[in-house]
Amino acid sequence: MAYLRTGVQRAAVLRSLPARAAVVVVLLVGLLALGVWFGSLAPVPAAGAYLTQADLGTDYDGYVGERAVVAGTVVATDPLVLVASDGDGDPVRYRLVGVDRPYGVDRPVAQGDDLWVFASVEPDHTLRVERSVVLTPAGQGYARAISLLAGVWVLARVVRDWRVDGDAAGLVPRSEQGGDGDA
Amino acid sequence: MPDLLAHALLAYAAARLASLRWPWLTRPYVTAAMAGAFVPDVMKVRLLVRSHRIEALLGVPFDWAGLQTGGAAVLFVLVGAMVVAPRVRRRATLALALGAGTHLLADALLWFPSGRGHPVLWPLTRWNPPTPGLWLSTQPYWTVLAVGLAAAAYWAWRRRVVAA
Numbered sequence: 001m002a003y004l005r006t007g008v009q010r011a012a013v014l015r016s017l018p019a020r021a022a023v024v025v026v027l028l029v030g031l032l033a034l035g036v037w038f039g040s041l042a043p044v045p046a047a048g049a050y051l052t053q054a055d056l057g058t059d060y061d062g063y064v065g066e067r068a069v070v071a072g073t074v075v076a077t078d079p080l081v082l083v084a085s086d087g088d089g090d091p092v093r094y095r096l097v098g099v100d101r102p103y104g105v106d107r108p109v110a111q112g113d114d115l116w117v118f119a120s121v122e123p124d125h126t127l128r129v130e131r132s133v134v135l136t137p138a139g140q141g142y143a144r145a146i147s148l149l150a151g152v153w154v155l156a157r158v159v160r161d162w163r164v165d166g167d168a169a170g171l172v173p174r175s176e177q178g179g180d181g182d183a
Numbered sequence: 184m185p186d187l188l189a190h191a192l193l194a195y196a197a198a199r200l201a202s203l204r205w206p207w208l209t210r211p212y213v214t215a216a217m218a219g220a221f222v223p224d225v226m227k228v229r230l231l232v233r234s235h236r237i238e239a240l241l242g243v244p245f246d247w248a249g250l251q252t253g254g255a256a257v258l259f260v261l262v263g264a265m266v267v268a269p270r271v272r273r274r275a276t277l278a279l280a281l282g283a284g285t286h287l288l289a290d291a292l293l294w295f296p297s298g299r300g301h302p303v304l305w306p307l308t309r310w311n312p313p314t315p316g317l318w319l320s321t322q323p324y325w326t327v328l329a330v331g332l333a334a335a336a337y338w339a340w341r342r343r344v345v346a347a
Binding site: 014015020021023024027028030031034035036037038039040041044047048049050054067069085087088089103104116117118130131132133135136139140142143146147149150151153154157158160161162165168169170171172173174175 | 186187188190191209210211212214215217218220221224227233234235236237238239241243244245246247248249250252254255258259261262265266267268269270271275294295296297298299300302305306308309310311312313319320321322323326
């Protein structure tokens with residue numbers, strides 16, 4: 001903790017707006033760099049970083065025998081066919097075998113379902129599914145709506161609790177008394 | 184994919200309970216922690232602009248999933264540290280970090296088909312931790328649980344404030 005305190009205190013020399021803006025730019029470039037770096041990473045199954053559908057798109061036959069995580073939409077049920085995008089956003093069809101009891105629903109997989117699977121890669125674009133989950137439109141719609149609600153709520157709290165201070169050059173709490181009264 | 188209301192509520196609960204021990208965590212900082220809880224899911228913007236479009240634009244590989252990691256969370260929290268006034272920087276940074284941290288911890292409980300979660304310690308390690316698979320973001324029960332935890336934290340804090 002002492003390191004953290006002195007480190008942030010030393011960083012307190014970053015008081016001027018231009019210096020802070022420059023740091024923000026550097027940080028944003030750093031975030032972009034992380035995205036680029038992550039995009040270049042090869043799978044490491046031993047660490048749990050399994051193949052993705054983007055990897056399968058580049059060299060399917062080379063990955064036969066390995067396990068992959070794929071997400072897509074069911075376009076047919078007998079035989080079960082999943083359409084998932086590859087690394088370039090183009091659709092790829094996979095035949096799925098072994099989808100017995102997907103997590104998330106009490107019924108068999110139906111056409112139109114969004115399916116997220118963990119499977120072994122077999123020849124001819126066939127995936128032997130070990131575990132799968134059906135993400136229903138209702139479930140996904142719920143998650144999106146409630147996340148939007150959360151965003152609006154927290155934004156409202158931020159606007160209520162913080163203001164821009166011209167002198168201090170930055171966001172400051174509106175009230176810094178100890179008895180903050182409510183939630 | 185994750186349910187951000189549950190994440191915001193868990194961050195609220197963590198910050199309100201922490202405020203019992205560290206009274207400087209007043210309402211604005213509880214709010215900052217809740218804002219921090221959104222940070223690891225910034226990559227959800229991939230629903231608008233897919234990774235491959237960015238790759239095509241930049242000519243290099245790119246994956247939004249890299250922003251759902253501890254390393255990216257650190258950078259985002261530091262952006263927040265630069266946005267607040269310097270005199271509140273330490274507290275705001277700690278509050279944002281608390282929120283982002285609770286999000287990453289909650290994600291480590293999620294259900295994944297592979298049984299392995301996001302690489303939360305990347306870029307320190309490629310390790311994707313095994314998760315107990317407790318919840319799916321599309322299931323409302325867990326949001327209800329988060330509401331309960333937030334309410335319990337609020338009442339615990341309220342009792343202490345009233346008693347003081």
